[in-house]
Amino acid sequence: MTALLELHGITKTLKGQRTPRTILDGVDLTVEPGESVAILGRSGSGKSTLLSLIGLFDRPDGGRYLLGGRDITRLSERRAAALRSAEFGFVFQRFFLLKHLTAAQNVAMALVNGQGWLPRRKRRARTMAALDQVGIAHLAKHRPARLSGGEQQRVAVARALVREPRLLLADEPTGALDTETGNLVIEVMRAATDRGCGLILVTHDRDHANKMQRVLRLTDGLLQPVDATPDEAWAPASAPAGAVGFEGDTELSEGGAVTSDGDSVPTTIDTVPAASGNGPPRSAAVPSGGGPQASVAAPSGGGAVAEPDEVVR
Amino acid sequence: MRLSGRFRSALIIGVQGIRARKMRTFLSMVSLFLGVLAVVVVQAGAETLEQARLADLELQVGKDGTRQAYLPGSGNSVQVSNDTLLGRTDGVAIATRQAIVGEPGVAPLNPGGAPFDQPGGYGPGSGGMYCDQYGCRPMPPPDGTEVPVPGQAIELSLSSLTGDIRRFKPFRRVSGEWLDFTSAPSLAPRLVLNLAAAKGFNQHQVPARLRFDGATANPTPQIIGVVDDGIPHPTAYSRADELANWTPPAAGTGDYGPGLQVMMAPAAGELERLLVLRLVATGIPEGEIRFETIQARKDIARDLALIRWIFLGMASLVLLIGVAGILNVGLATVGERVEEFALRRAVGTSRMLLAGIVLAETLLTGLLTAAAAIAVSALGLSAAGSLFAGQAPFLVDMVFPWRAGVAGVIAGLVAGLLGGLIPAIRAARIPIATVMRA
Numbered sequence: 182m183t184a185l186l187e188l189h190g191i192t193k194t195l196k197g198q199r200t201p202r203t204i205l206d207g208v209d210l211t212v213e214p215g216e217s218v219a220i221l222g223r224s225g226s227g228k229s230t231l232l233s234l235i236g237l238f239d240r241p242d243g244g245r246y247l248l249g250g251r252d253i254t255r256l257s258e259r260r261a262a263a264l265r266s267a268e269f270g271f272v273f274q275r276f277f278l279l280k281h282l283t284a285a286q287n288v289a290m291a292l293v294n295g296q297g298w299l300p301r302r303k304r305r306a307r308t309m310a311a312l313d314q315v316g317i318a319h320l321a322k323h324r325p326a327r328l329s330g331g332e333q334q335r336v337a338v339a340r341a342l343v344r345e346p347r348l349l350l351a352d353e354p355t356g357a358l359d360t361e362t363g364n365l366v367i368e369v370m371r372a373a374t375d376r377g378c379g380l381i382l383v384t385h386d387r388d389h390a391n392k393m394q395r396v397l398r399l400t401d402g403l404l405q406p407v408d409a410t411p412d413e414a415w416a417p418a419s420a421p422a423g424a425v426g427f428e429g430d431t432e433l434s435e436g437g438a439v440t441s442d443g444d445s446v447p448t449t450i451d452t453v454p455a456a457s458g459n460g461p462p463r464s465a466a467v468p469s470g471g472g473p474q475a476s477v478a479a480p481s482g483g484g485a486v487a488e489p490d491e492v493v494r
Numbered sequence: 495m496r497l498s499g500r501f502r503s504a505l506i507i508g509v510q511g512i513r514a515r516k517m518r519t520f521l522s523m524v525s526l527f528l529g530v531l532a533v534v535v536v537q538a539g540a541e542t543l544e545q546a547r548l549a550d551l552e553l554q555v556g557k558d559g560t561r562q563a564y565l566p567g568s569g570n571s572v573q574v575s576n577d578t579l580l581g582r583t584d585g586v587a588i589a590t591r592q593a594i595v596g597e598p599g600v601a602p603l604n605p606g607g608a609p610f611d612q613p614g615g616y617g618p619g620s621g622g623m624y625c626d627q628y629g630c631r632p633m634p635p636p637d638g639t640e641v642p643v644p645g646q647a648i649e650l651s652l653s654s655l656t657g658d659i660r661r662f663k664p665f666r667r668v669s670g671e672w673l674d675f676t677s678a679p680s681l682a683p684r685l686v687l688n689l690a691a692a693k694g695f696n697q698h699q700v701p702a703r704l705r706f707d708g709a710t711a712n713p714t715p716q717i718i719g720v721v722d723d724g725i726p727h728p729t730a731y732s733r734a735d736e737l738a739n740w741t742p743p744a745a746g747t748g749d750y751g752p753g754l755q756v757m758m759a760p761a762a763g764e765l766e767r768l769l770v771l772r773l774v775a776t777g778i779p780e781g782e783i784r785f786e787t788i789q790a791r792k793d794i795a796r797d798l799a800l801i802r803w804i805f806l807g808m809a810s811l812v813l814l815i816g817v818a819g820i821l822n823v824g825l826a827t828v829g830e831r832v833e834e835f836a837l838r839r840a841v842g843t844s845r846m847l848l849a850g851i852v853l854a855e856t857l858l859t860g861l862l863t864a865a866a867a868i869a870v871s872a873l874g875l876s877a878a879g880s881l882f883a884g885q886a887p888f889l890v891d892m893v894f895p896w897r898a899g900v901a902g903v904i905a906g907l908v909a910g911l912l913g914g915l916i917p918a919i920r921a922a923r924i925p926i927a928t929v930m931r932a
Contacts, residue, residue, distance in 0.1 A: 238840065238926040259844050266842020277837045281514030293506050294838065295847040298499030340841070 183250040185347060185379045186212040186235065191244035192402075193230055204230045206402030207244065214347070217371060217380040219390035221407065222399035228383045229352055231399060235381065236269050236350050237261040249347070266296035270341030270349045270378075272370065274356040276333040278325040284332075285321040288312060288340045311343035312336070315369045331362030338369050348379040355389055367392055500847050507838075508854030518823055522856070523863045525819020526909050530860075530867040532809035534902035538871055540802040541895035544794055551790040552664055553724035558792075559760040560662045563785040567754040570776045575756060576734050578769045579656040581675075584762040585769070586657040589734065590753040591707055593652035595715060596700035600645020603698055607649040609727050610694045646700045650691050650728035654737045662757040663723065668692070670719025673733055683736040684716045691728035692720040709740045760787070813909055816863075820913030824856055828917045832924055839926040849918035853911065856918075860910025864902045871898065 193205040204227035212218055222228045233239045234246070237256065246254045248268060256264065265271075270291075278287045289308045292299055299307070312318040315335040325333055334354060341349055349370060355363030367382075367389045374380050382393055390396045396407040512519045548558075556562055565571050567589065575587035594602050604610055657675055659665070665672075673686055683704060687695065695717065704715040715732075723729060758766050766785060774780050828835070835848055843851075872894040879892055 233927050236840070259846070262839065262842050262844040265840065271840050277833060279514075279834055279837075282510065286510070290507075290838070291841040293503045294841055294843040295500040295503045295850075296842045298502060344842075 184211045184247070185214045185216070185249060186210070187245075187247040187250075188235070189245040189247070191231075191234060191241045191246065193227070193234060193239075193241050195230075203402055205234070205241070208399075208402070208404050210397070210404055212348070212379045212381065214379055215374050215377045216395065217374045217382065217393040219382045219384055219393035219396045220399055220404070221384065221387075221390060221396065226399045227402060228399050231404075232350050232352050232381065232383055235348075236271060237265050262294075263296055266291070266294055266344060268347045270344065270346035272334070272337050272341050272349065272351040272354040274353040276325070276330075276337045276357075278328075278333055278336055280325050283322050283324055284317065284328065284336045284339075285309070285312065287325070287336055288343050291340050291343050307343055308339075311339040314342060314372075315339045329362075330358050331365055334358060334362075334366050335369060338366060342373055342378075346378060348381065349373055351380065351382045351384075353383055353385065355384065355386055360388075363389065500850065503843075504847060504850040504854040507851045508858055511851070511855045512858055515827065518827055519855075519859055519862075522820045522823045522859045522913075523866065525823070526813075526816035526860065526863045526906070526913070527867060529809070529813030529816030529909060530863050530902055530905045531870060532812040533806070533905035534864075534867045534871045534898050535874075536802070536805040536809045537901035538875060538895055538898035540798060540805065541897055542875075542892060543801075544798050545892070545895070547794045547798070548790055549664065550724060551794060553666070553722070554663075555790055556662050556757055556788040557664065558788060558790045560788045561758040561760060561762070561766060561785045562662075562788060563756045563783060565754040565756060565773065566778060566782060569778065571773055571778055572754055574772045574776050575754060575769065576654075576656050576738070578765075578772055579756070580735065582657055582765065583661065585756065585758040585765050586655055586659050586662060587734070588653050588655055588659060588755040588757070590651050590653045590755070592649060593704060593706035593730070594647050594649050595695075595702070595704050595730075596647025597645040598647075598703065598705065598712070600643060600647050602647040602649035603644065603700075604649055604694060604728065607651055607727050609690050610697060646698060648691070648694045648698065648700055648728065650687075650694075650730050651725075652685075652704075652706055652737075653729060653731050654734035655731055656734045659731070659757070661759070665721040665723050668720040668722055670717075672719055672721065673731060675733060679733060679735040679739065680716070681736075681739055682714050682716050683732045683740070684718045685730040685732050686719045686721055687717060688721060688723045688725055688729045688731075690726055691730055694728055706737075709737075711740060713740050756785075758785070809905075813905055817909045817913045820856060820859065820909060821916060824852065824914055824917035825920065828852065828921050828924075831921070835921045835924045836926050839924070845922040848924075849922040852918035852921045853914045856914025857907055857910040860906035860908075860913075861903065862906075863909075864906025867906070868894075868899050868902045871902070 188208055188210040191205055191208040191210075192203065194201045194203045208231060210218075220228050220231065230239070234241050237253070240256075241254065244254070245252060248264070253260075253264065278284075279290070282290065285305075285308050288311050289304050292304050292307060309318055309321065312321055315338050317332055317335050317339070320328060320332060320336075323332075325336070328336065334357075338354070341351075351370060354370070355366055358366060363386065370380055370382070371392060380393070382389065384390050397404045398407050399405075552558065565575070572587070572589045576589070579585045579587045592607060596602065653659075655673065655675075658673070660672065668689060670686070673684060685704075702714050703712040705712050715730075717730075721731075723731075756769065770780065770783050770785075773783055838848060838851075839845070875892060875894050
């Protein structure tokens with residue numbers, strides 16, 4: 182079966198500064214249809230940059246990007262826009278609803294983007310279906326100002342789902358929501374994976390990450406797997422002493438982490454050591470059984486593209 | 495289909511943007527309004543002026559495209575022309591001679607058919623004519639012995655018509671009625687006066703006796719109407735067949751025949767050839783029969799073009815100020831909508847369409863402004879027609895010229911395009927990752 186998404190040795194360096202800064206240093210990632218993946222990482226670790234590359238907001242400096250087996254590493258702006266419309270749905274931390282439009286119009290804006298034309302009746306039907314999918318069809322005529330934060334984010338999710346994308350990209354979608362509302366939004370997005378839609382969730386919230394089928398952490402420009410079950414997995418592998426590892430409720434310090442509730446969290450993570458030399462990449466096993474197949478592989482050497490047989494499935 | 499989808503998308507989003515920012519749209523319209531209004535007014539003014547000038551010129555010279563010829567009035571040319579064109583609608587012969595209405599044997603009040611507000615010799619045979627029981631003849635020289643005394647008589651040009659000349663010269667009816675060419679000819683020739691002649695008859699009481707060269711008797715004329723023909727000297731129009739009752743066929747065959755003018759419709763080529771052949775047959779050399787086409791509009795266009803361009807230049811400057819206004823508002827709006835545009839790109843809107851959305855908004859603003867400017871101009875013209883009908887009669891029937899409307903729409907669109915171009919480019923360049931960093 183062709184993977185939904187494959188990243189091989191993706192690199193990205195920010196050049197606008199005196200000293201170029203490598204954000205992604207050979208990221209490998211494979212996501213299967215219907216699979217949900219959480220990506221963790223410290224602030225500034227490159228999570229959003231990775232998501233913007235996956236969402237074709239930007240181009241990688243190196244590596245290969247395959248979508249449904251097709252190489253889309255170098256796309257024209259026009260083709261990228263068409264793919265963003267057809268293949269991806271985006272949910273952001275801030276809801277980005279246009280205040281002058283109703284909830285339904287905000288959702289429909291993803292259908293009125295010049296990528297094919299739907300008659301008004303069909304637009305309305307799909308919009309209402311998307312709103313119904315996230316449970317707020319009754320709020321279709323409300324403007325954002327009259328909606329709660331959770332309702333606004335669900336409108337944003339409906340907007341992301343209205344074109345029935347193959348991959349949903351969510352960048353800290355619960356960051357501005359309380360826990361209960363955040364859970365609701367996560368559930369709505371997870372429900373989309375039941376219909377075969379892939380989900381990549383960038384989050385700082387471990388509970389939300391744990392609801393994904395696979396959890397990865399972006400450290401030093403590389404994606405590494407995290408054993409998703411034990412709490413100790415939530416400490417960064419190479420966090421500097423005293424560094425703040427995650428925004429949210431967990432503060433990291435040398436030798437341990439303390440949550441905002443005062444609970445102690447071990448900082449050691451049961452992860453597979455990074456690949457070194459020319460040896461095979463070390464990868465984390467992902468949920469087995471009947472679930473979707475997914476893998477993450479650290480490249481050998483200096484960010485070389487991992488061969489398919491190097492990826493542990 | 496794809497282009498159509500993009501166009502529709504841009505239009506829908508543009509309308510949403512305008513509705514969401516009514517005040518800004520209004521401010522843009524205000525800044526643009528004067529510029530578009532200036533263009534509309536200049537164009538409407540130029541059109542009005544052109545129409546007024548054209549109407550005057552057509553009144554005096556003839557309608558654009560009319561074929562006309564001045565022919566020698568000697569010999570049988572008048573008779574042949576009358577016979578050929580009588581009852582035709584696509585051509586008319588006008589034989590003009592001096593005539594006097596009033597007392598016999600006296601010098602007319604306006605010797606030579608001069609206008610009544612310009613006393614002194616004037617016009618054809620500036621010495622004037624006088625008529626007695628033996629007919630009309632030119633006034634003798636001042637040193638002559640038989641100088642008639644001035645009396646109650648009015649000299650005028652008498653034009654006999656074979657048909658309705660208004661098809662070729664749009665005379666404006668002032669009072670009474672025009673000549674009826676469908677009824678039987680009257681023994682009392684019906685006359686329609688022009689304004690200059692009407693002035694004389696209004697100022698002076700003269701006996702109703704019509705005398706003209708070649709007439710066998712002095713018929714009693716019936717003055718049935720007054721028209722504005724644009725001619726400054728007294729003139730009367732009559733049916734050729736009614737005058738012919740008093741003129742034997744041999745009349746006018748001398749050296750001093752009437753002035754003969756023929757006017758024909760542009761499509762009356764066959765009739766023109768027939769007339770030329772008949773005239774040549776009477777002995778008129780073919781080289782003396784030259785038909786020319788009236789090009790009134792072309793002559794006016796040349797005159798008005800320079801004035802129009804000067805005023806359009808001034809209007810364009812005003813329009814540029816309006817463009818600066820819409821540009822200013824547009825840039826501010828794009829600055830405020832950075833996140834919206836980045837979001838739209840995130841959901842698949844291309845840079846081109848994003849630019850198209852901004853342009854659609856400014857173009858719609860320009861169109862709305864143009865509509866407002868056109869409406870104000872049309873109302874202004876209508877009001878001017880009511881207020882200044884006395885000074886400028888042509889304003890009464892003036893319809894708002896459609897070309898001014900088109901100029902206004904074009905000005906609005908151009909202003910929208912110029913004012914929206916830079917904001918559109920800026921909107922298209924907004925990095926999509928803005929939504930990720932926000």
